[in-house]
Amino acid sequence: MKRWSHWLVSALALALAVPGALSAQEAPAPKPQPEIEAFERYDAENSVPKGATLFVGSSSINYWKTAEAFPALTVVNRGFGGSTARELLQYRDTLIFKYEPRTIVLYTGENDIAEGAEPAGVIDTLGQLMKAIRATLPCARVFYLSIKPSMSRIEQAGRQRMVNAAMERSARAGGGFDYVDAATVVLGRDGKPDDGLFMPDRLHLNERGYRLWIDLLGPRLADRRAGGMPAGCRT
Secondary structure (H helix, E strand, O other): OHHHHHHHHHHHHHHHHOOOOOHHHHOOOOOOOHHHHHHHHHHHHOOOOOOOEEEEEOHHHHOOOHHHHOOOOOEEEEEOOOOOHHHHHHOHHHHOHHHOOOEEEEEOOHHHHHOOOOHHHHHHHHHHHHHHHHHHOOOOEEEEEOOOOOHHHHHHHHHHHHHHHHHHHHHHOOOOOEEEOOOHHHEOOOOOEOHHHEOOOOOOEOHHHHHHHHHHHHHHHHOOOOOOOOHHHOO
């Protein structure tokens, strides 16, 4: 808990240092999403395994054929287009906790920035989400995929890097999760996002792009020591 207190204090300090950074947190709570209601209907009608590997987040998760990508794992995919970190925090019971996952893969934060949230606000929200996950699922493995740059949102790259850098520092400081650099692998030799890894919209990954993410994440998922678990949870 001491580490988490330090993390949240740091995030708040950054928020106070950036003009307008708290505005995202003061915005009205997100409204219920039709996609979340659809997940609830599906779960009511079907058996969903406990202890699975849960992929959750925005359209980068939704479009990812995660069950095919990781056939050796029992996978639950709860990604939906346009979702934000604030929505994952608000609907954490429905989108995360109810499944009692053994492993959680998160991709979120990109849409918060696209909607105008300042990096400090996104960092604070992600800190709250990670704290909530650790409190409810103390032995779950948690992997945070960094925000990917894209030519469609190239003007947001600086703010994306600020969030990524803060999340990487938190993970290294014992923040209760592993940081996975999903951003660097989609850059070309010129340091810009490689359009050959993206769909024609220049925003979402294509099959080649996802292959890089699979190669990056696969070994981490196979490593039982990875995922930011407390030492007492490791087997």
